Amino acid sequence: MKVIKFGGSSLASSEQLKKVIQIISDDPTRRCVVVSAPGKRNPADTKVTDLLIRYADCVIAGRDYQEIAQQIIGRYQEIALGFNFTPEDFAPIRRAILNLPLATYQDNTYLMAAFKAHGEKLNAQLIARVFNLVGIAAQYLDPSAAGLVVTDVPDDAQIKPDSYANLRKWQNNANVLVMPGFFGYNDRGEICTFSRGGSDITGAIMARGLNADLYENFTDVDAIYAVKPNLVSHPHAIGHMTFREMRELSYAGFSVFHDEALIPAIQGNIDVNVKNTNHPDAPGTIISARIQPSKEYPVRGVAASKNFCGLYISKYLLNKEVGFTRKVLDVLYKYNVSYEHMPSGIDDITIIMSEDNLTPDIEQAMMSELQTTIHPDEMHMIHDYAIVMVVGEGMRDTIGIMARAATAFARANIRLQMINQGASEISIMFGVAQNEADRAVSALYAEFFKQD
Amino acid sequence: MKVIKFGGSSLASSEQLKKVIQIISDDPTRRCVVVSAPGKRNPADTKVTDLLIRYADCVIAGRDYQEIAQQIIGRYQEIALGFNFTPEDFAPIRRAILNLPLATYQDNTYLMAAFKAHGEKLNAQLIARVFNLVGIAAQYLDPSAAGLVVTDVPDDAQIKPDSYANLRKWQNNANVLVMPGFFGYNDRGEICTFSRGGSDITGAIMARGLNADLYENFTDVDAIYAVKPNLVSHPHAIGHMTFREMRELSYAGFSVFHDEALIPAIQGNIDVNVKNTNHPDAPGTIISARIQPSKEYPVRGVAASKNFCGLYISKYLLNKEVGFTRKVLDVLYKYNVSYEHMPSGIDDITIIMSEDNLTPDIEQAMMSELQTTIHPDEMHMIHDYAIVMVVGEGMRDTIGIMARAATAFARANIRLQMINQGASEISIMFGVAQNEADRAVSALYAEFFKQD
DSSP: OEEEEEOGGGGSSHHHHHHHHHHHHHOTTEEEEEEOOOOOSSTTOOOHHHHHHHHHHHHHHTOOOHHHHHHHHHHHHHHHHHTTOOHHHHHHHHHHHHHGGGSOOSSHHHHHHHHHHHHHHHHHHHHHHHHHHTTOOEEEOOHHHHTOBBOSOTTSOOBOTTHHHHHHTTTTOSSEEEEEOSEEEOTTSOEEEOSTTHHHHHHHHHHHHTTOSEEEEEESSSSEESSOTTTSSSOOEESEEEHHHHHHHHHTTOOSSOTTTTHHHHHTTOEEEEEETTBTTSOOEEEESOOOOOSSOSOOEEEEEEEEEEEEEEOTTGGGSTTHHHHHHHHHHHTTOOEEEBOBOSSEEEEEEEGGGOOHHHHHHHHHHHHHHHOOSEEEEEEEEEEEEEEOGGGGGOTTHHHHHHHHHHHTTOOOOEEEEOTTOSEEEEEEOGGGHHHHHHHHHHHHHTTO | OEEEEEOGGGGSSHHHHHHHHHHHHHOTTEEEEEEOOOOOSSTTOOOHHHHHHHHHHHHHHTOOOHHHHHHHHHHHHHHHHHTTOOHHHHHHHHHHHHHGGGSOOSSHHHHHHHHHHHHHHHHHHHHHHHHHHTTOOEEEOOHHHHTOBBOSOTTSOOBOTTHHHHHHTTTTOSSEEEEEOSEEEOTTSOEEEOSTTHHHHHHHHHHHHTTOSEEEEEESSSSEESSOTTTSSSOOEESEEEHHHHHHHHHTTOOSSOTTTTHHHHHTTOEEEEEETTSTTSOOEEEESOOOOOSSOSOOEEEEEEEEEEEEEEOTTGGGSTTHHHHHHHHHHHTTOOEEEBOBOSSEEEEEEEGGGOOHHHHHHHHHHHHHHHOOSEEEEEEEEEEEEEEOGGGGGOTTHHHHHHHHHHHTTOOOOEEEEOTTOSEEEEEEOGGGHHHHHHHHHHHHHTTO
């Protein structure tokens, strides 16, 4: 059997939902459907989740919330009307939205979690009803009934491992299960959401819990591409890739999946198939634990992220100073700044970190403490920094990848500020100036995928 | 004025010493001569320092030491006879060698330090006398008289900074100073030696202390070469290089200077000239703080060291685990294992360390503790490891160095296990299998110096 997850754009309107119905009808092994909240119908539209956040903000601030509540109701109503719901059919959805402010919440973070989660929850209820109306034997499955218990962190919960035994009981359910993504319940029965992108997590959890043969993740692209589609025309579509390749590329800015979304699928060793709701016949991209390396494409993808900075520290005879790095890391730890990479020369290190870690105040305090702790000869923060990554399991067995990559940089006249490749040899990381990052990605893409 | 240091092979015999006399006579600004112990006269010979270590070992073990003492006396006697010393002239040297076991020492490490230091001490006394005999106004300067005070570590002393004020008083001495390298005295007046290569350190200390215009370091090679001379025929001689280039190359296996030998010269901003006692007219190699980068040779040298190993650790979502690296470094610290570099992927790190750190027991205990502390998915030690380095200040301003280096590796069909380049951009470090290291160096040399 297959677990199948639909993203927000696949569920944004009754028109889109008709495609979903066709997809479910086409394959009787699609037994569990995990749904997001309705997404954007066009680029100017607002996602229901974002409307719910505004709704919650109004409630918290004591402002009038009737208009925003009606706007949310309107989004679900459009879908319901597309399937000829009677007012009675739709009443529970309307009531649930209007009742949200009336419940009691432990504090505003739990309130916010509950409001947001209803984007998915109400959509799953609505879709289960739609399925029934069009003749699919389906039922709504709430995470509480499913036994999806999560840690007590309202906006960044993790599944509790015991949940999988609960989920397993739904493996041979007679009806197609329609389940909301994005949230579970803590031990006290309160809603806690996963981090953003959490419907993908629920899909992976259900795939593992139900021991699915395949986890189909339907979005609005035909495939995962070897490069961000806005950088090149007709980008190479990836037919098959590994979890590790996916993870390394998402680290470097690929936005298809959140880093952690696939962990349950990896743990359950379940293949993932990314497909397009609008072109369900396209094969999409398969992600699995292992694949045969391709001689033709040893590189799976290239990506860049501008969300990094580098702290350069040099000190003569640095590498003779026992414990130097520990001292530096202790200071970083004190300021709650986590480092990402630490390429080094003989007497210098560059500490690569996410910009998210830093405010100007933290940066100044941290560097001032480093100054007095380690007495560097030179120290400065490089904010104009981007990390460019070349990723592919096949690189391990192919001599000359680095030569081709570095030659591509040289041809494009781009200076390499940092290079980092560990023993895994599945990726090489380059540091370049931010304004050269896109050019670097294009140059690397041209080098490794120019046959296309 | 110039401080001039002669290595052991320049002082191994009376014949060699005649060249030294000529060099001193040729340039009246050579006012301070720092000498090593007599070195090897031919490849099968033994250095006097090594004879002294055997002598000390016999004394410590209570074995008969007459034969080894006579062998040491013989080495100095050969030099003395070459300059027609009378038995009375030579008597103090003989007596000093025979009296070494009669002194009292705090413990055996101090005994060993005193025995070893006499290789230089007696040679300096002998050479001062030789200079007088051939008409050079010279005097022996003992480190105690000079005021060269060192920390109380018998075999790895450091100069105490106050010493420089003492040394400064000898700046305008009427006679040429002949000073033994390799040792100083602690606050209690006991001999403590520098680490191996310590005569170079004394030379640099004297150059700084006397505020010399130049520190001439005479050895048995015409120049420092861009590559180890045994790897290529007619290697490129380096005319001028920076201290940092020297340091990075010595780290990677260049044996001309010990890492720390040049620190006093760097601190005093004194240029160093490496010259050949056997070809004193050859210009040698100048090492200074800064030089104009060369367009023709952006790379100054290539070198490899096989004395490293790599500990590979991978764990899924490693980079989400706050404090992961600190935990690893804490375990290393506990076993007194210092790391050198830490290239990383997203979910793996490779910790490069010197093989000197490890015994099989330490390695096993450390890895077992890492296993229980950090629970890696995969962990193994790579002993078959060599670090290849490409070094040059000019690399910073030249795009395409990495491309040329990586292409050289690819042409030679050598797999790159690790690449590491920090923001200083003065060197790039490659990890390769040990048995490919020499081939890698040759390939890189051919790429960057093929015009020669």
